[in-house]
Amino acid sequence: MVNFIQSLEASLHKGFINEKHTKSGSYTPKLLINDVKNNDHVLTSLLEELDKCQSFIFSVAFITESGLATLKSHLLDLKRKGVKGRILTSTFLNFNQPKVFRELLKIKNVEVKLTNLHGFHSKGYVFKHNTYYSLIVGSSNLTAHALKLNYEWNVKLTSHKDGEIVQNFQHQFEEVWRSSQPLSEEWIADYEKKYLQAVDSKAASQVTGVSIPYENDPIEENQKIMPNKMQQVALQEIEAIRKSGKEKGLIISATGTGKTYLSAFDVKSFNPKRMLFIVHREQILSKAKSDFQRVLGGEDKEFGILAGSNKQGGAKYLFAMIQSVSKDDTLHQFDPEAFDYILIDEVHKAGAKSYHKVIDYFKPKFFMGMTATPERTDDFNIYELFDYNIAYEIRLQEALEEDMLCPFHYFGVTDLEYNGQSIDDTTLLSKLVTEERVNHMIEKIQYYGFSGDKVRGLIFCSRKDEAEELSCALNKRGFRTVALTSEDSQKVREEQVKQLENGVLDYILTVDIFNEGIDIPSINQVVMLRQTQSSIVFIQQLGRGLRKHISKDFVTIIDFIGNYRNNYLIPIALSGDKSQNKDNIRRHMQDTSYIKGVSTVNFEEIAKKHIFKAINNTNLTEMKRLKEAFNELKNRIGRIPYLYDFVENHSIDPMVIVNKYSNYQQFLVKIKENVPQLTEYENKVLTMCSLEILNGKRKHEILLLDALLHQEKISFDKYLYLLEESNCQVDENTLTSVQNTFNLSFFTQTYKVKYGEQPIIVLDENKYFVFNKDIAKSLNLNNHFKNMITDIVRSAAEKNKSYQCNEPLTLYKKYTRRDACKFLNWTSDESSTMYGYKTKYNTCPIFITYHKNEEVEASRAYGDEFLDREVLKWYTRSNRSLKSEEVKKIIEAKENNIDIHIFVKKDDDEGSDFYYLGKAIPDKNTVQQAVMKDKDNKELPVVHMNMIMEKSIDSKLYHYIKGIKND
Template sequence: MDNLIQSLEASLHKGFIDKQFNKSGGYKPKLLVNNFKKNENVLSTLLEELDQSKSFIFSVAFITESGLATLKSHFLDLHRKGVKGRILTSTFLQFNQPKVFRELMKIKNVEVRLTDLKGFHSKGYIFNHDTHYSLIVGSSNLTAHALKINYEWNVKLTSLENGEIVHHFKSQFEEVWEQSKILTEEWIEEYEKTFSQTVENRELEKVIEMPTPYQTNAIEESLNIAPNKMQQAALQQIESVRAAGNDKGLIISATGTGKTYLSAFDVRRFAPKRLLFIVHREQILNKAKSDFKKILGGIDEDFGILSGSNKQINAKYLFATIQTISKQDTLNEFDPQEFDYILIDEVHKAGAQSYRKVIDYFQPKFFMGMTATPERSDDFNIYELFDYNIAYEIRLQEALEEDMLCPFHYFGVTDLDINGENVDDATILTKLVNEERVKHIIEKIEYYGFSGEEVKGLIFCSRKKEAEELSAALNDRGLRTVALTGDDSQEERSLQVNRLENGQLDYILTVDIFNEGIDIPCINQVVMLRQTQSSIIFIQQLGRGLRKHKTKDFVTIIDFIGNYKNNYIIPIALSGDKSQNKDNIRRHTKDTSYIKGVSTINFEEVAKKRIFSAINNSNLTTLKILKDAFTELKNRLGRTPSLYDFIEHHSIDPVVIVDKYSNYYQFLLKMKEEVPAITNYEDKVLTMLSIELLNGKRKHEIVLLDLLMQHGKGEQEELINRLTKEGCKIDEDTIASVKSIFDLSFFTQVFKKKYGDKPIVTLKDNCFLFNEEIRESLVGNPYFKTMVMDLLLCAKEKSEKYDCVHSLTLYEKYSRKDVCKLLNWHNDESGTIFGYKTKHRTCPIFITYHKKDEIESSVNYGDELLSQDVLKWYTRSNRTVNSEEVKTIINAEENNIDLHIFVKKDDDEGTDFYYLGKAKPVKNTVQQDVMKDGKPVVHMNMVMEDTIDQNLYSYIVEGNEI
C-alpha cells in the first residue's frame, strides 16, 4: 500500500502541479480523447479498467446497441470471474430505444436501473480495483461513436477508497440509484407503448450515414449521380492507367465497397459504343444491370441479359454469364472487336478455361477486371493477365477508415467442450449438432444479438450434413432457417435469399456457396461455425455483412473458435498483417485498436487463449507458407521480389525470412530462382549483415554501412556527424561497440565462423574500410552489391521503430545477445547470463513469466508483476542476502548500476524478451527465503521507472490455461 500511495502522490504531483516532475507514477490524471491519427480512443482505456475491475458502476444518459456491443464479451468474461456491475441510465429525450433495454437485460452480471430525474445527462464510469478506484468522467455516453469516433473530452482519475472525489461520485450515484426503477421486461413493454423516435432524437447521434448520393431514390437523373470522394480518386487512377497507353486495368476492392458503381462511373466516362459485363453467377446479372442503368441512364432496350434463359445479344450494354458467353456458338455471334469496354467481375476466377477462352477471343479498347481477392492458390497469375496494371486498390482496413462499409462488431467466442474435448477438425457430426451444442450456439447468437428489428443471418458450417441437420435442430427450437448447399439450384438459392430479405427466414445455413458473388445488404448477423481455412475465405465470409443498409447500424460477426490448429489466421485476416511474425500476431490478438471507425474486435478470454495456443504451436514459416507469399508477391510485381518489396507490399517480415534461411540469397535459392552466383565469402557477409543489422535494433551500424556503401570508406568524424543528425546516442563505448560488431570481435567463435572469420570492416587512422575482399566484390559482382543495398534499405525501414537516443526501446523484444550488444558489452556473453548478470555498470534481468509445469524446483522462481509499477523478483537459487552479486543489485542505485528488466510470457515465445524498462530495488522488501529444494533464495520488490503498458502487462500476466 505504501508503494501505491507514493505512486499516486507522484502521479498527482505530475498531473496537477508540475508536468516536469520526474518521479514515476502510474496513476497520473489523463485526458481521454478519440484521435484517429494516433490510434487512440476512449474505448480502449475504458476496457482496460473494466477488465481489471472487481466491480463497476456506470452512470450514462444515452446507450446505443452498438455502444453496448463493444462491452458484451468483456461483461461475459467478468461474469465468469464473478465480477458484477451496475448501470444507471434514463429515458431522457427518448434517445434510448426499447431494444437497447432488452439487450441490457441479457447481461446477467449487470443490474440496470432507470432514473426519471429531469435532465439526467451524466457520463461517468467508476471501477473498483483491489487497491484503488479509477474514474472516467466527461462527455462520452455509452455509444460506439462517443467511445471511438466523436470529438470527446474525458478525464481519467485515480483515487483511494477514502479519497474525497470518489466518495462524492459514489454518493451521488447511490442517491439517484436508490430512487430509480429496476429494469424489467414489464417496464420495457410499457416504455415501448410511449416510445416515439423523433427527428430530433435521431439527430442527437448519427449512428450511420449512407455514404453516397446514388443510394437515395430522390435522384432520378443518372448524370446527377456523382461519385463519392474515394470513387473520384479511384477514377483518376484508372484514367491515368489509360493515359499511360495501357488497355487493361485491375480493380482490387474489398467486398461491399461499391466495385460495381465504381466501374459504372468509369464506363460513363469512357462512353463505349458497346459494353460487355461478365459475371460468374446468373443471380448477379439483374442487380449489375440495374446499378449500371442508374449511373449510365438510357432506355431499357440499351440494357440486356445474356444467360441460359435470356439472349438479348444486341443490347448496347450486355450483361452476360461466363457459362453462356464462353460457348463457342455464342462467341461466334460476335465480332472480336464488338465491344469497346469489357468488364469481368470476380476476375480472380479468370484462370479457368472458360474465362481464358473469352479473354483470348475479344479485342476491346479497354479491359477491366474487378476482384476483392487477387491472391490465388492455383498458380494462376491474375496480375499478369492485366499487364501488372493495378488501376485501383482498397482493402478492408482502408475501406473501414473511409466509412465505405457497414461497421461490424466481431466476437471470437468459445466453441463448446463436448465431453471434455474441444471442437476440432475430427469432431464427429453427431457431436456438432447434439442438443448441448445447439443450445450453446443459440445462447451465443442471442446474447451478441444484431442491429435492427429482426435478425437476418448467415451461418457458415463446416460440412453439408452439419448445415442440414443444424438447420433442422434450430427449426425445432422455434427459429426459421434453411440449409443451402452446392446441391441446390440457382433458383432455389434465389428463392431462399428473397425469403430472408422479406423476413420469412431468420437464417440461411451454408458451407461455402455464399463466400462471394452474392449480395444481401440486409444481413445483420454472420455466424461462423467452421474452421478458418484461410484469410481469404475468412474475409469473404465476413464481407457478407459489410454492405450498408438502412435497416442496420452495424453487423454482428460471431465466430465460434474451436480447437483448430490454424486459429491464428483470425488476427492475421482482421489486421491484414501478412508478416508471419508471431509477435505481431499475438499483439493483434491482444490489442485490436488497429480496427478503424466504430467497428470493434472482441475475443472472449478462453477463445483468445486458444488463439495464443495456436500461434505458439504453429510453424508460420513452413516452406509452403513462405513460398506461397513469395509467389503471390512475384505475381503482383511481374519479377523476382527484392527483400524490400516484402516491406513495401506488407508481406512477410524480412526478419522472418532471415531467421530461417540466414540471408535472402539462400531463400531465393530455396525458391529455385535463377539468380547470379555469389562466392562463399560473399554469402557469409550477407548472413552477418542480415542477422545483425536487418532487424534495425541499433541504427549506428546501419548508418556506418550506408556511409561505406556510398563512399567506399567512412571517416569516424563523418560517422559521428551523421549519427548526430539522426539524433542517435554518441559516446566512446557505443562507437567501440559498433566497431566490435563489424570486426567480429564481439561474437563467439561459432558466429565468427558463420560470418566469415575475419573483420568485415576495419578502423585505421580514424577511417572505417571494408576489407579488401569485400571491396573487390562490391566492384566485381554487381549482384552482391544489389543484395547489400537491398538489405540496407530494409534495415533503415526497420530501425524507425527503435529509440536511437537510448540503447533500448520500451516494449520491443530483444534476445540476450541483442542486449549484450546494445548495452555495449565487449563480448557476446549471452550463453552465461542465465537470469541476470552485472557488467559495465549494467545488469540485465531476464524473466520467463510462466514456467512449464515440469520445470525443476531449483529454478522455478516466483517472479511476479504485482502491478504495472512493481515487480517481485527472485535471485538465482543458493544465494543469500550476503552474496556479493545480490548485494550489488540491492545497492544498484548507490553503485550507479542500471537494472534493465526483460520479460517473456513463456518459452513458447522463443528466445526474445519484451523490454519493460529500468527498475530500482525497494530495500525494505528484501527477504531471504527457501526454495522447494531447500536452497536459499532472495526476493525483493522492484519499482519500474516506467509504468508498464496496460495491454502488454495484461498479456504477460494472464495465464495460458484454457
C-alpha cells in the same frame, strides 16, 4: 497498501502539481480521447478497468446496441468470475431505443435501473478494485461512436477507497439508484408504446407538405449520384494508369466497398462507344445493369443482357454471363474491336479456359478487372493477366476507416465442450448436432444479438449434413431456417435469399456456396460454426454482412471457436497481418484496436486460450507457408521479390526468412529459384548482414554499410557527421561497439566462423572505413551479391524507422540477450552466461520470463511479478543473500552509477526475444532476504525487492504480459 499509497501520491503529484515530477505512478490522471491515428480509444481504457475490477457502476444517459455490444463478451467473462455491476440510465430525449433495454436484460450479472430525473445527462464509469476505485468521467455515453470514434474528452482518475471524490460519486449514484425504476419486461413494453408514439409524433411534425409521386427522369437521376471520397481517389489513379499508356488495370476492393459503382463512374468518365461487363453469376448481372443505369443514365434500350435466353447483344452497354459470351457461336458474332471498354467482375475466376478465350479474342482500348481476393491457392496469376497494373486497392481495414462498410462486432465465442473435450477437427457429426450443442448455439446467438427489428442471418457450417440436420433442429425450436448446399439450383438459392430478405426466414445455413458472389445487404448476423480453413475464406464469409443497409447499424459476427488447429488464422485474417511473426499474432489477440471505425473484435477468455494454443502449435515458418507467401508476392510484382518488397507490401517479415535460412540467397536456392550463385565467403557475409543488420535495431551499422556501398571508403569524421545528422549516439563506447560488430570481435567463435572469420569492415591507418579486400572485389564483380547486400541495407533502414537512434535501446521493442550485450556496448557477447541478469560495464540487464513453464526447476521458478505498471517485484537467483556481491551491486545501483534495464517476455513460447520495458531502480525499503525450495524441498536463500520503473509501462503491453498464458 503502502506501495499503492506511494504510487498514488506520486501519480497525483505528477498529474496535478508538476508534470516533470521524476517519480511517476501508475495512477496518473489521464485525459482519454479517441485518437484514431494511434489506435487509442476511450473503449480501450474502459475495457482494461472492466476486465480487472471486482464490481462496477455505470451512470450513463444514452446507450446504443452497438455500444453495449462492445462490452458483451467482457461482461460474460465477468459473470463466469462472479463479478457483478449496476447500470443507471434513463429515457431522456427518448434516445434509448426499446430494443437496447431488452439487450440489457440478457446480461444476467448486471442490474439496470431507470431514473426519471429531468435532464439526466451523466456519463460516468466507476470500477471497484481491492483498495481503490478507478473513475472515467466526461463526455462519453455508452455508444460505440462515443467510445471509439467521436471527439470526446474524458478524465480517468484513481482514488483510494476512502477518498472523498469516490465517496461523493458513490453517494450521488446510490441516492438516484434508490429512487429509480428496476428494468423489467413490463417496463419495456410500456416504454415501447410511449416511444413509438413519440417517434410518430416527431415524424408527423416534420412533414411540411405532401409529396406527389412523379416518374423519375433517368438522366436527372444519374446526375445526383456522385463518387465518394475513396472512389474519387480511385478514379484519379485509374485515369493515371491510362494516361501512362497502359491498356489494362486491376481493382482490388473489399467486399461491399462499391466496386460496381466505381467501375460505372470510370465508364462514365471514359465514355466508350460500347462496353462489355462480364460476370459468372446471373444474380450479379441484373444488379450490375441496374447500378450502371443509375450512374450513366440513358434509355433502357441501351442496356442489354446476354445470358440464357436473353440475347441483347446489340446493346451499347452489354452485361454478359461468361458461360454465354464464351460460346464459339456467340463470341464470333462480335467484331474483336466491338467493345472499347471491357470489365470482368470477380476476376479471380479468370483462370478458367472460358475467360482466357474471351480475353484473347477481344481487343478493347481498356480492360478492367475487379476482385476482392486476388490471392489464389491455384497457380493462376491475376496480376500477370493485367500486366501488374494495380489501378486501385482498398482492403478491409481501410474500408472500415473510410466508413465504406457496415461496422461489425466480432465475437470469438467458446464452442461447446463434449464430455470435457472441445469440438475439434475430428469431431463426428453426431456430436456437432447434439441437443446440448444446439442449445449452446442458440444461447450465444441470442445473447450477442443483432442490429435491427429482426434477425436476418447466415450460418456457415462445416459440412452439408451438419447444415441440413442443424436446420431441422432449429426449426423444431421455433426458428425459420433452411439449409442450402451446392446441390441446390441457382433458382432455389435465389428464392430462399428473397425469403430471408423479406423476413420469411430467420437464417440460411450453408457450407461455402455463399462465400462470394451473393449480395444480401440486410444480413445482420453471420454465424461461423466451422473451423477457419484460410484467411481468404474467413474474410469472404465475414464480408457477407458488411454491406450497408437501412435496416441495420452494425452486423454481429459470432465465431464458434473449438480446439481447431487453424485457429491461428483468425487474428491473421482480422488484422491483415501477413508477417508470419508469432509475436505479432499474439499481440493482435490481446490488443484489437487495429480494427478501424466503430467496429470491434472480442474474444471470450476460453476461446482466446484455444487460439493461443493453436498459435503455439503451428509452425509459421514451414517451407510450405513461406513459399506460398513468396509466390503470392512474386505474382503481384512480376519478378523475384527482394526482401524490401516483403516490407513494402506488408508481407512476411524478412527476419522470419533469414532466421530460418540464415540469408535470403539460401532460401531462394532452397525453393529452386534461378538466381546467380554466390561463393562460400559471400554467403557468409550475407548471413552476417542478414542476422545482425537486417533487424534494423541500431542505425549506426546501417549508415556505415550504406555509405560504403556508394563509395570505396568513408572517413571516420564523415561517418561521425552522418551519425550526428541522424541524431544518433556518438559516444566512444557506441562507436567501438559498432567496430566490434563489423570486425567480428564481439562475437563468439561459433558466430565468427559462421560470418566468415575475417573483419568485414575495418578502420585503416588513415582513419578511413573500408570493406575488406575480398568483399570489395565481390561488390565490383558480382552484381547479384551487391544487390543482395543493398537490399538488406534498404530493408534495415525501413525497419529502423521504428527505433530510436539517440538511445541504445527503444522502449517496447524486442531484444535477445545477445542484442542487449551488443547495444549496451559490451565488448563481447556474454549472453551464454548471462542467465537472468548480469552486471558489467555499469549496466545490468535483467531478463524475466513472466509465465514460467511448469517444468522449470523449482530453484529457478522465481516469483517475479508486476505489482502495477511501474513496480516490478523481482527475485535474484537462488543461493544469493544480502551479503552476495552481485546483490549488493544491484541494491546500490544508483550509488554505483549502474543502469538497470528490464527485459520481459510473456512466456517461453515467444522464443528468445524479450520486450524492453526501460530502466528501473531498486526500492531499498523493499529489499528482503527470503527462501525458496528446490526440487528436493531443500530451502535456498534468495533476495527479492521492488524495482521502480523509470517510466510507467504501456498499458496494452502491460496487460498482454500479465494476461493469460499463451496456451
